[in-house]
Structures are given as C-alpha cells and as structure tokens.
Amino acid sequence: MSDEIKVPVDEPVPDWASSYNAKEYPRQSVTGDAVALALDTCGARGTVRALLVERGGVPYQGLDAWPGGFMDWDGDEDTRQAAIRELHEETGLQAPEFVEALGSYSRNGRDPRQFAGYRDEATGEWIARGARVTTAAYLMLTARAVEPQPADDAARAHWADVYDYLPWEDLRDERRQASLGSIVQALDGWAHTAPDGVERVRELFGLRDWNEERTAERWALLMEAELVPEARRDVWGRAQRREDDGLFGREMAFDHRQILADALGRVRGKIKYTPAALMALTGPEATLDELQAACEAVAGRPLHRSNFRRAVAPAEHGKSRAPRIVARTGRRRPREGKGPGVAPELYAFLPDAVRARLDTSIRFPWLHLAPEDEGSA
Structure with missing residues (x-):
C-alpha cells in the first residue's frame, strides 16, 4: 500500500506533519535478516547447517552472510516480512513454520556503508551519503535443508556447517x-x-x-x-x-x-524447554537415537545414551519427574539394507508438550568433556 493511499485525502494535515522534516535528523536504514538453521544427520555425525549467501557486491564481496536486505518502504509491513521476502529473493526458499525474532543489531559502524561519501574537490568538505544501518534478525528452524537457488545480489546460496564459523x-x-x-x-x-x-x-x-x-x-x-x-x-x-x-x-x-x-x-x-524448537529440526517423528543425535549436534557435546532416553521419554507410570516430550507410536523406522538388527522404534512429539513451554526444563545428561581430575582448559 502506497503512502498516498495511507494519507487521508479528505482530512486536514496536522501542523506538526507539515513542518516535520526527517532530513534534520541522522540518516537511518533498517534491514531484515533471515537466520535459517537446519539439522544435517548425514555422515558419521550430525551437525547444524546455516543457510548463507555469498555476497556478490561490496562491501564484503566474497564473504558469507545471512540472506537479508533493506526494507521495502511501501511493500514490507515490518522487518519480519522483509526478512522472509529477502530469504525468498536471495535463495528461492520460503520461510519455515518456525520463525521468531532473534534480536536487533545496531552497533555503530556494523555496516561500512554508514560512512559512504566523498570529499568535494573545490571546498575540501566531506559530503556524507551513507546511513546508519540497524538490522532485525529472525531465527528460522527447519528439518529440511532444501537446495537453494541464488538470485538478486547473491553470488551463490548454500548450506554451511555452523562449526566452520564457530x-x-x-x-x-x-x-x-x-x-x-x-x-x-x-x-x-x-x-x-x-x-x-x-x-x-x-x-x-x-x-x-x-x-x-x-x-x-x-x-x-x-x-x-x-x-x-x-x-x-x-x-x-x-x-x-x-x-x-x-x-x-x-x-x-x-x-x-x-x-x-x-x-x-x-x-x-530452547531445545531444553521448548519442544517445538526441537521438533522443528527433527520433524514430528523420530527415533530416540535420532533425537539424541539432534541434541548433540545442536549442543556440540555428547550425551549419555540411556540417561538421555529417560530424560525425554520417561516411563509413563514411573516416578521420574522429567517432562515427557515424546511417546511411542507403535511403528518402526524401516532399516536401510537387509542387515541384521531390529528396526528402531519411532516416537512422536506430544501435542501438549509442543504447544507449551515446559515448566521444568529438560536436564540433559551431558558427558564430561574433561577427566574429573583435570582443571579448566
């Protein structure tokens, strides 16, 4: 909807609106960034992948960045819509169901375009042409790392292991x-x-x-x-x-x-107290081994296998105080190949758990990263 349509044509314009001039204030720009993460269980060990674009233009040409860009003055209702639009324009992908605000980033100088300008040859005066850029980032979780198609100003779009960067x-x-x-x-x-x-x-x-x-x-x-x-x-x-x-x-x-x-x-x-976040990464059904691999990939540390099972799927009539987030489905995951072994049982996330924040967060049984008699690294 354009500005002309939003402004009532049959009402008088307030005095403050007639006299206000945004040019009297420091220039500001706003962008929206799509921070899309997906679980990757291929290979010997799972990991978390981030959907990134390689910048095709300056600044930071050739470096990876989140899909994002400046708000459309007329078309974007808010920064969330801007981030979702830019995600599609730069990667060809639609936003997943799980989208939430991550944070606002406004540190002075975070975008070098803030300092754009030139020096007037005649007067020596610096002519500033930049604007300070604030971005709103939105976390997006998905269970499927669909192959992206780069477009707009992205040289390429790709899924990358988050641990290559951290x-x-x-x-x-x-x-x-x-x-x-x-x-x-x-x-x-x-x-x-x-x-x-x-x-x-x-x-x-x-x-x-x-x-x-x-x-x-x-x-x-x-x-x-x-x-x-x-x-x-x-x-x-x-x-x-x-x-x-x-x-x-x-x-x-x-x-x-x-x-x-x-x-x-x-x-x-969030995977400790919001089952919806874990389900967004694994899908609505998974084996207990798949759930453990997902939690280990997200946390970057190993779990105690039997204790993990008791943490997420305690016995229905037991004395455990751990919150139950999954339950048996009675079905099994088909095994690949014809080797020996029993097909693993599938578990489904409980609707009540997915819709709510857990009163008591899951206490994951992490394995020690250092021997008991060792000090800090």
Missing part, C-alpha cells in the same frame, strides 16, 4: 577439544593484561564447567581480545590479517558471526 563450539571429539586448547593458549597473553581476563577465559572456555549456551559471551571475548578478523576491521570493513586467523573459523560479512553465535546459543537453550 569451531570452538563443537567439542564432541578429542580433536575439537585440542583445537579449543589452542584457542585458550592464544587468549593467554591477552587474559593476563585484561581486567579479570584469566577468570573470564577459565569460566567461558574451561572444559570442566563448559556451558554450551554461552556462545555469545565466548564470541564477545574473542572480539575483545581481537583474535578474530571482525575485531580488526577499519571503517570500510577491511580487516588486518593474521597467520592464525584460520584457527578461529571462517569470517563472515558485517556482524553476522555475532548473529550466528546468538542464534546457536538461543537454539541450545
């Missing part, structure tokens, strides 16, 4: 834990000079007390220590490179790795 967040094997140890060593010099640096590194990156939900805080610490290229950018978005940048994962455009860290932390928390 490698320290996946600690399901000793190799990953050793990589985390290298990151802690890189933090050591900074930690001894920053206020409470040693304690903060131990609290956030220590294996013994690892909290998988604190992804945003770990990212903020790496930014503060300037160990990631995003922390070393000039106003035009150009980063100073270091030889060990590869240790800290793949760089993303704008502040989109911060958005990824926020999204991953959000999902890690």
Whole structure:
C-alpha cells in the first residue's frame, strides 16, 4: 500500500506533519535478516547447517552472510516480512513454520556503508551519503535443508556447517577439544593484561564447567581480545590479517558471526524447554537415537545414551519427574539394507508438550568433556 493511499485525502494535515522534516535528523536504514538453521544427520555425525549467501557486491564481496536486505518502504509491513521476502529473493526458499525474532543489531559502524561519501574537490568538505544501518534478525528452524537457488545480489546460496564459523563450539571429539586448547593458549597473553581476563577465559572456555549456551559471551571475548578478523576491521570493513586467523573459523560479512553465535546459543537453550524448537529440526517423528543425535549436534557435546532416553521419554507410570516430550507410536523406522538388527522404534512429539513451554526444563545428561581430575582448559 502506497503512502498516498495511507494519507487521508479528505482530512486536514496536522501542523506538526507539515513542518516535520526527517532530513534534520541522522540518516537511518533498517534491514531484515533471515537466520535459517537446519539439522544435517548425514555422515558419521550430525551437525547444524546455516543457510548463507555469498555476497556478490561490496562491501564484503566474497564473504558469507545471512540472506537479508533493506526494507521495502511501501511493500514490507515490518522487518519480519522483509526478512522472509529477502530469504525468498536471495535463495528461492520460503520461510519455515518456525520463525521468531532473534534480536536487533545496531552497533555503530556494523555496516561500512554508514560512512559512504566523498570529499568535494573545490571546498575540501566531506559530503556524507551513507546511513546508519540497524538490522532485525529472525531465527528460522527447519528439518529440511532444501537446495537453494541464488538470485538478486547473491553470488551463490548454500548450506554451511555452523562449526566452520564457530569451531570452538563443537567439542564432541578429542580433536575439537585440542583445537579449543589452542584457542585458550592464544587468549593467554591477552587474559593476563585484561581486567579479570584469566577468570573470564577459565569460566567461558574451561572444559570442566563448559556451558554450551554461552556462545555469545565466548564470541564477545574473542572480539575483545581481537583474535578474530571482525575485531580488526577499519571503517570500510577491511580487516588486518593474521597467520592464525584460520584457527578461529571462517569470517563472515558485517556482524553476522555475532548473529550466528546468538542464534546457536538461543537454539541450545530452547531445545531444553521448548519442544517445538526441537521438533522443528527433527520433524514430528523420530527415533530416540535420532533425537539424541539432534541434541548433540545442536549442543556440540555428547550425551549419555540411556540417561538421555529417560530424560525425554520417561516411563509413563514411573516416578521420574522429567517432562515427557515424546511417546511411542507403535511403528518402526524401516532399516536401510537387509542387515541384521531390529528396526528402531519411532516416537512422536506430544501435542501438549509442543504447544507449551515446559515448566521444568529438560536436564540433559551431558558427558564430561574433561577427566574429573583435570582443571579448566
């Protein structure tokens, strides 16, 4: 609906509306970003994939980013609609059923186009032509990573492993834990000079007390220590490179790795108290092994198998206080091939659990990431 239609033609215009001039205020722009995540259970171990586009234009040409863009002044009702529209325009995909607001990002300088302009050759005066950009990000969870088709200003669209961008967040094997140890060593010099640096590194990156939900805080610490290229950018978005940048994962455009860290932390928390979020990733039916693999992929850490089963599907007439989120269907998942073994039983999410937030969150039985007699990493 156009502005002309929205303005009543048969009513007098208020004095304030006639005198107001937006040009008297700093220029602002608003964008919507689609943060779409999907579960990938292919291969020996599952993971979480993010739907990203490779930027075809400047700034950050060639870097991965979330599908998104500026609001359509006339066509978009709000930033949610803008994010959904941009998702379709840049990847060809429709938004899944699970969509919720993730957060608003307005840090000064997050988009280098804020500083666009030129210097007048005659007067030497700087002519500013940019606008400060605020984005609203929307978390979208889906069980199917449908192949995208790049369009608009995206060079390509693809699903990528989130742990390629946040490698320290996946600690399901000793190799990953050793990589985390290298990151802690890189933090050591900074930690001894920053206020409470040693304690903060131990609290956030220590294996013994690892909290998988604190992804945003770990990212903020790496930014503060300037160990990631995003922390070393000039106003035009150009980063100073270091030889060990590869240790800290793949760089993303704008502040989109911060958005990824926020999204991953959000999902890690939601699977504990919002069964709808877990169901969005697995589908309405799954085996208990598939549910465990999904939770491990999201959390980036292993679970105790038998205790996990009791946590999500306790006996109906037992004394367990754990919330039941799934129940037997009486059907089994067909086995691939003709090898020996019993086909696994399918479980379905309980409608009452899916529609509500759990009063008591699920206490996942995480396996220890470090031996009991070891200190923090």
